[in-house]
Amino acid sequence: MLVDGNSLGFLTNISSSFGLKAFLVLFLIFYSVFAIILLRQVQVMAKTLPTTLSPLLKFIAIIHLGVSLAILIFVIGNF
């Protein structure tokens, strides 16, 4: 069966935005995992070596994780 070149034309329409979304979603999923591990490490290190800066570092790590999850949700919803 012959495949008409125009029948695959929809691929060119969706490929750029779909590819971008897939890349961004995958990147942000991995990034969120990185942010979770970072938060966990900060918690463990702050317990091992408590300093005056530890609460601030924990706060930054929580905000960092929250922002990465929020962007992931926005990307899934907006693309």
Added chain:
Amino acid sequence: MSGSRNIVPRPIPKRDIINLVNEEIFHNIHSKNPLAMFAPQPVGISFEIQEDGEKIILLLRAHLITLIPPLILVIFLFVLPFVVVPFSGSIFTALALTVLPGQFLLIIVSWYLFVFGIAFFRFLLWYFNVYLLTNERIVDFDFKGLLFKSTSYAILRQIEDVDPKILGFFPTFFHYGDIIVQTASEIPEFVFEKVARPDDVSREILGQVRHEEGEAPGEIS
């Protein structure tokens, strides 16, 4: 003839001056800076396995100058979109036409989140990679990667040799280097990497070892 004689002050030997300065730095200064790379008797810092009566004499981190390469990387990544977008021509023009302004904003925000993540991670690597000298032992907190953390220590009585090393142009210029501590413990060698004033620190470690050897076994002072 008068009985008074002219008293000529004797010059103080250089070694005594160094000892006096070290005594002043290590025992009379209490560092309150939480970001210090060289903190004698740091205030507000303790550690999980600290014993009663054990006090921190010195807290060390890698010299601040070692943060310059990651800082350059972060600055490079920060300005990259400003450099790449104007000079990339048709690729970004095509991309800008396929995505909405809100989506383009999300791409930019994702990029700067990534840059922030790298900066934060490199800072944490520096901040939590700590070496401690207490009146009982040396402690090495290693935080060398996302999934690597270890704590090792050796009591002062087990220390056999302390060897400071300053090698290279930048270490000589900024006065930092490695201190290799040979011990009789399970971990035969501790390396304090890229710490400031390695010679003074080595002298202080040896001073504490001598002081510890003068104590009765089990005594904490």
